[in-house]
Amino acid sequence: TYLQPALTLGNVPQLAIDLIINTYQLKRVGFIHNENVVPLIGNDTFDSTTEGGQQQGTMSLSVEVFQSQQAKITLVQQRSPILEGCIHKFANSLLQWYKQAGFRELLxxxxxxxxxxxxSQLTGTQLRYVAANAAADLTKSIERAEQLCLVPRMETEVEVDGDIIQLSDRLTGLGRELMRSSNNTQPNIPMLALVLFCSEGENTPDAINMANHLAVYTGLANKGDKIEFKIPSSWKLLQGPSFDQSLFF
Structure with a gap:
């Protein structure tokens, strides 16, 4: 299974992937260098230890690749945005890699x-799934989402005053482009999207919620397990630097 995050509201997908990587100690196996992604370099996301005033660990780059051979999953962590007008090119590059690598499904x-x-979406789980047209290849994936993770399909219509109104699948940007390409490619690429309703702000609880479902879906955890997530050291900087308390006392 190949996992790809969106760079979208609250950065929830990226935060959830960092939780999975850090908690289950997934191995970094490589990087993706693509001209359509903004270059980035920064401190190690998971290791903040220092020695002699110098930070240890491995530098983080724009797009990194992690794997769990036990769970048979490959996670791509994308930390910088796609250049304006280049989403189509980047999506095509990812799908080409998907085919060459022989992945089973795209999550x-x-x-x-x-x-x-x-x-109807105001109560209950705030997670939904959107499936590509390759229904036959996604049967087991949909069963895992619905029965194992208790995630319903994204609503496609709503009745208002007796009229049926069609709804969007809520995918935008890279997700929309990958889904479109998955449906138009022959044979269709089995793609399943997990979409979480949230608001911009303190999004770590949203990330933990998504990571819980992700761990069960991928087999890293069993249904009903209480997962003790290991928070990445980089989360200390999510809300920016702390203020000087002496200013107010």
Whole structure:
């Protein structure tokens, strides 16, 4: 299974992937260098130890690749945005790699604006799945999402005053492009997207929620397990630097 995050509301997919990587100590097996992604370099996301005033660990780059051979999953962690107007090119590059590597399915992680929910979406789980047209190849994936993770399919319509209104699948940007290409490729690429309703702000609880479902879906954890997630050291900087308390006392 190949996992790809969206760079979207609250950065929830990226945070969830970092939780999975750090908790289960997934191995970094490589990097993706692509001209359509903004270059980035930064401190190690998971190791903040220092020695002699120098930080240890491995530098983080724009797009990194991690694997769990036990769970048979490959995770791509994308830390910088796609250049404007280049989403189509980047999506084609990812799908070409997908085919060459011989992955079984594409699992896309996304978040979407909770302010635009329908009445039926206001309660219950805030996670939904969107499936590509390759229904035959996604049967087991959909069963895992619905029965194992208790995630319902994204609503496609709503009735208002007797009229049926068609709804969007809530995928945007890279997710929309990958889903479109998956449906138009012959044979269709089995792609499943997990989409979480959320709001911009303190999104670590949203990331933990998504990571819980992700761990069960991929087989890293069993249904009903209480997962003790190991928080990445980089999360200390999510809300920016702390203020000087002496200014107010």
């Amino acid at each position: 896309f992680l996304a978040s979407t604006n909770a302010n635009k929910r329908t009445d």
